[in-house]
Amino acid sequence: MSETNGATITANLGIEVRGGNSQNYPKKSYELSFWADTLGASNRDVKLLGMRNDNKWNLQALYNEPLRANSKVANELWQEMSQLYYKDKEPDAKNGIAMSYVELFVNKEYKGIYSLTERIDKKQLKLKKYTTSIKGELYKGSDWGGAVTFTALPPIDNTSLIWGGFEYKHPEEYTDWTNLYDFVSFVETSSDAEFLKQYPSKFNLKNAVDYYIFMNVLRATDNYGKNLYIAKYNAGEPYFYVPWDLDGVFGNDWMGRNDNTTDDIVTNGFYKRLNQDCSAAGFRGVLARRWAELRTTLLTPDHIMAKFVANNAYLQANSAYQREQAVWPSFSYDNTQLTYVSNWLTKRLAYLDGAFSQRCTVLSATPGKAGPAVRLYPNPATNYLVIEANAATYDVCIQDVSGRVALKTTAHTSVSRLDISQLPKGLYLVLVKGENFVMTEKLVRD
Structure with missing residues (x-):
């Protein structure tokens, strides 16, 4: 790896093609494992482009992003919006990832624009380690199962690392789905009174509000169950969301096509129940106040579009778009995409201004079927x-x-x-x- 300041890093690597459906794209994304030897028997930590010091990194292909900037802007925005509630205890913990543009060669063949990124894991979140019992927890929404969307409660199997659309990530030493199962069961089956009384102790309210706002500003229709993480810092602490794989956002779908829909709400079974909390200190009250606060600072068309413009200008100045188009003929740089995103974002924020300021009305709901699942x-x-x-x-x-x-x-x-x-x-x-x-x-x- 050669940086713009002349610094270089040479290392042995284990390389794995990563992603779900994206593995079918001609331009592949990769997971890199840095080795201290030639066989992968021991790891080597490296610090790359000012990001964390670690032995595992991701290279995201950005293949389905028209401007090669959607996920980068989205992750930058989330880092501005959200801080982990235990940040004072773990000052190095991050509720998301940093990303940096690189250009990739494989076997001396040019592969185009990529984003080098950190990973979501116990190290990034500084989750408590397993000792004689489970303390910190981490699960990835890897498929559209009923548990990740809080619409079904399949039985657990502690011999499997997969359950209801979730993938078990931490602790690696011991597999037990009981804690997460109990939380999903609580969301789906508790009475209205039980849910309203107990949910703030089970899921961090500020994080729930921030992710709901974030998901809807982006209109992240591929990130309300699958393509996110749910984590717990320590035993007895509340769960919280961590975003992931933010490519189909800002008016584009998961396949990279423009989708000009701006007048809907992205939600899941958990958020449908949260939206029934009309108390002043509850979800809807915190949502209204947080939305008003963010709309004067981070969530403005000018602030968000400045990120798109800056990333676009960087890639333009380095002629990266031209090289991308030369090596991937299916990609064609379209200078109207910035205008499209700007217009879409203005309409989307205006719609959410109305949606998030609506009068809170409690609706009768059947536990487990809160809203139109x-x-x-x-x-x-x-x-x-x-x-x-x-x-x-x-x-x-x-x-x-x-x-x-x-x-x-x-x-x-x-x-x-x-x-x-x-x-x-x-x-x-x-x-x-x-x-x-x-x-x-x-x-x-x-």
Whole structure:
């Protein structure tokens, strides 16, 4: 690695292609493991580009980002918005990652613009280590299971590192899903009175508010269950959210296409219940006050667009866009994208001004079904797809990977069965939209 100041680092590496669906892209993302030897028997910590000192790093390909800046701007904004509640105890802890642009060569072949990033792990969050019992906890939302969206409660299996869409990350020494299971069960099954009384001790309220605001400003429709982390600093402490994989944001979907929708709310089963807390010191009260505060400082079109402009100018000044286009013909730099993001952001913030200032009204709710939860099954599917929603009417749109609408309909019953037998086999995006909710999920037709 050669830095602009002339400093160089040479090291042996273990290299792994990373990502879920992004592994299908021609431009790959990588996880790097630095070695002190040639076989990976011992690790080597390195400090890169002013970021943390560690032996593991990620190289994000940014392949589906029109300006190669979405995730970088989003993570910069989150670092400004949110601090860990235990920062005074752990001054080096970070509730997210830093990112820095690099250009990559593999076997002397140029691979284009990448972002070198830190990782979300116990070291980044300074979680308490396992001794004779579980203290700190970390789970990654890696799939659209019912537990990550708080819409289902599958049984746990402590012999597996996967449960309900979550992937077990810390502690590595001992696997026990009981604590997280109990929290998901509490959200889904507790009475309204129990939920309102106990949730502030189970999940950090300020973090819940900040992530809800952040997720909705970005319209992060791929980050309300999957593509985030839920963590606990120490035994007896509350859980909190950590963002991750923020590429399909700021008016773009997870495939990098412009999506000009600005008038909806991104949510999950947990937030649907939180939104029923109308007390002055509760979720809705804190949300309104925090929104008003952020709208005068960080959450303005000028502040956010300044980040896009700065990243765009940096890549332009270094002619990186031209080299990216030369090596990846599917990429074409579009100078109208800055204007598109600016217009989208202005409309989005204006919509949220109204949505977050609405009068708080308590609605009757069935525990576990707070608001219009949506379930899709089977997935993968062959001949039919079943959609269950706590709504009488909702729109369904199925798009292929190129954005072409393969099926579009309006359902007039809470449970609908769609014939998909005529769709070609492959990967699709299902969008379900009701009056007060929107849900997107990937579907495999096999």
